[in-house]
Amino acid sequence: MRIFDPHVHMTSRTTDDYEAMYAAGVRAIVEPAFWLGQPRTSVGSFVDYFDALLGWERFRAAQFGIRHHATIALNPKEANDPRCTEVLDVIPRYLAKDGVVAVGEVGYDAMTPAEDEAFSRQLALALDAELPVLVHTPHRDKQAGTRRTLDVVRESGLPAGRVLVDHLNETTVAAVRDAGAWAGFSIYPDTKMDETRMVAILREYGTERMIVNSAADWGRSDPLKTWRTGMTMLEQGFTEDDVDRVLWRNPVEFYGQSGNLVLDPVPGFVAEAPPAPATFEGSSVLRGVRA
Amino acid sequence: MTPTTSSDPAAPTAATGGPAAPAPPRAPAAPAAGGVAGAAGPVPAAPAPTAAARAAAPPLTAVVAAARAPHAGWLADALAEVRRDPRAADGAFPLAGRRVGRAPLRPATDPAGVVHGTVDDAARAALVLALGAAHRGDADRLAAHLADLYRAGDTAERRGVLRGLDALAVASGGDLPAPVVAVGRDLAADALRANDTSLVAAAVGPFAAAHLDQHTWRHAVVKLVFQGTGLDAVAALDDRADAELARMARDLAAERRAAGRAVPDDLSRLTTPAPAGAAAGPTRTVDTEEP
Numbered sequence: 001m002r003i004f005d006p007h008v009h010m011t012s013r014t015t016d017d018y019e020a021m022y023a024a025g026v027r028a029i030v031e032p033a034f035w036l037g038q039p040r041t042s043v044g045s046f047v048d049y050f051d052a053l054l055g056w057e058r059f060r061a062a063q064f065g066i067r068h069h070a071t072i073a074l075n076p077k078e079a080n081d082p083r084c085t086e087v088l089d090v091i092p093r094y095l096a097k098d099g100v101v102a103v104g105e106v107g108y109d110a111m112t113p114a115e116d117e118a119f120s121r122q123l124a125l126a127l128d129a130e131l132p133v134l135v136h137t138p139h140r141d142k143q144a145g146t147r148r149t150l151d152v153v154r155e156s157g158l159p160a161g162r163v164l165v166d167h168l169n170e171t172t173v174a175a176v177r178d179a180g181a182w183a184g185f186s187i188y189p190d191t192k193m194d195e196t197r198m199v200a201i202l203r204e205y206g207t208e209r210m211i212v213n214s215a216a217d218w219g220r221s222d223p224l225k226t227w228r229t230g231m232t233m234l235e236q237g238f239t240e241d242d243v244d245r246v247l248w249r250n251p252v253e254f255y256g257q258s259g260n261l262v263l264d265p266v267p268g269f270v271a272e273a274p275p276a277p278a279t280f281e282g283s284s285v286l287r288g289v290r291a
Numbered sequence: 292m293t294p295t296t297s298s299d300p301a302a303p304t305a306a307t308g309g310p311a312a313p314a315p316p317r318a319p320a321a322p323a324a325g326g327v328a329g330a331a332g333p334v335p336a337a338p339a340p341t342a343a344a345r346a347a348a349p350p351l352t353a354v355v356a357a358a359r360a361p362h363a364g365w366l367a368d369a370l371a372e373v374r375r376d377p378r379a380a381d382g383a384f385p386l387a388g389r390r391v392g393r394a395p396l397r398p399a400t401d402p403a404g405v406v407h408g409t410v411d412d413a414a415r416a417a418l419v420l421a422l423g424a425a426h427r428g429d430a431d432r433l434a435a436h437l438a439d440l441y442r443a444g445d446t447a448e449r450r451g452v453l454r455g456l457d458a459l460a461v462a463s464g465g466d467l468p469a470p471v472v473a474v475g476r477d478l479a480a481d482a483l484r485a486n487d488t489s490l491v492a493a494a495v496g497p498f499a500a501a502h503l504d505q506h507t508w509r510h511a512v513v514k515l516v517f518q519g520t521g522l523d524a525v526a527a528l529d530d531r532a533d534a535e536l537a538r539m540a541r542d543l544a545a546e547r548r549a550a551g552r553a554v555p556d557d558l559s560r561l562t563t564p565a566p567a568g569a570a571a572g573p574t575r576t577v578d579t580e581e582p
């Protein structure tokens with residue numbers, strides 16, 4: 001099973017996770033820029049975070065044979081803090097960089113005017129940069145938030161096929177599919193969506209424009225949920241080709257619209273033997289073996 | 292300090308840990324005489340007639356009652372010091388937990404002190420009341436000082452500022468000066484974006500009841516349900532609950548049912564107007580607002 005996890009926050013995860021992901025078949029990932037448990041208070045904090053996503057984290061993933069990509073954006077929650085919103089002026093610079101495969105996560109948290117402004121401005125940035133968009137749907141008032149999201153996307157002029165609306169569930173999937181956008185599902189240990197419910201949704205709606213991710217992060221989550229979903233699909237009668245479509249070809253087709261995916265194997269990578277020179281700006285993920 | 296909750300008939304005291312009597316939807320609105328006469332600093336006199344436009348004075352909570360009760364020992368000294376020199380609060384704020392303890396105010400129903408606050412919450416709220424006295428007549432300086440204490444504070448200190456705003460709101464009888472209201476709204480909004488349940492719960496007290504706009508307030512209430520924090524944290528819930536909040540609660544219940552997940556009992560308090568005193572034994576499901 002080859003797996004592309006299209007939404008996973010690896011900065012919050014350990015090297016054990018990278019090893020387990022590789023062993024399960026994960027070969028490429030997308031790490032969306034998002035909020036941390038602790039709110040940021042300045043633009044500089046975002047700049048360092050973006051640089052870490054495109055620098056250290058990409059290097060770290062490669063040490064474990066995994067191709068790392070990122071999406072860049074001001075997230076909706078922090079769009080509400082005026083000390084952070086000026087980051088919108090530096091985002092275009094990042095959208096042009098290697099490995100940036102979408103604008104995201106954008107969308108709504110509490111559906112405030114500040115979120116409206118950040119969302120529509122960043123949809124315009126995506127239009128200019130000719131990038132796809134990863135849209136987060138809110139935890140609270142999800143149905144209303146998803147409807148409003150689809151309205152704003154429609155008004156932006158972006159083709160629906162360039163938009164992935166994420167964190168969907170039984171009550172929001174139909175509207176997103178009807179709009180022609182890609183439908184994303186975050187498989188969590190016990191909240192947003194689980195693998196059994198996911199397979200039921202795939203049975204009802206089919207595998208076209210369907211995207212499954214682990215969205216693993218600093219909360220209770222599991223970076224192997226993509227693999228577990230694939231296994232559940234097989235157990236319940238889906239074919240290997242169906243699994244490959246959902247867990248590899250679909251995310252590759254969506255993020256491939258950026259022209260910025262790198263999917264060939266990491267040169268020189270041998271499982272359990274990180275390639276030399278294994279340092280990034282003087283730092284290594286190895287411990288105890290360097291002079 | 293020896294915080295007492297004796298002025299609040301619903302509150303078992305920290306010392307005795309009273310029986311888990313069902314809490315009423317909100318505490319009585321009349322401030323207790325003991326609090327007014329206490330050492331927590333001058334409490335502004337009865338609200339000006341212009342404030343009569345507000346439907347009801349902000350409701351008293353366990354933290355506010357404890358903050359306004361007589362104090363002794365370290366806290367009494369600190370309060371006197373703050374009244375002489377407001378900047379003394381900067382040193383007292385981080386020390387409060389070490390000096391007065393961190394016990395919950397209502398251990399029988401709220402062992403973690405998230406819903407009804409803690410002894411150090413009350414101590415910091417008392418310090419904020421003393422600050423109100425020290426900056427008397429200069430609302431801009433009081434507002435700036437509160438913002439500074441919050442921004443420089445850790446989670447407990449931030450909670451202290453929020454609970455202090457509650458104490459100021461109650462003491463002013465709903466007639467807080469505009470600069471304090473403006474800063475309080477900003478700080479509450481910041482706390483409501485946090486993931487720490489105690490911060491969110493501290494941002495839905497009497498200040499929020501009196502001063503948050505309806506949209507922000509509704510999202511705060513739904514966020515509590517989402518996080519599994521009891522709605523007893525919300526001051527004046529039944530006064531402010533409206534049809535839109537009921538609609539959001541119904542949507543969330545539908546989402547949980549569609550997912551085959553438990554529907555939190557607290558949702559029924561929002562979908563139907565709550566009969567007074569109808570606090571059910573809670574069924575809570577916990578989601579963090581993960582990416």
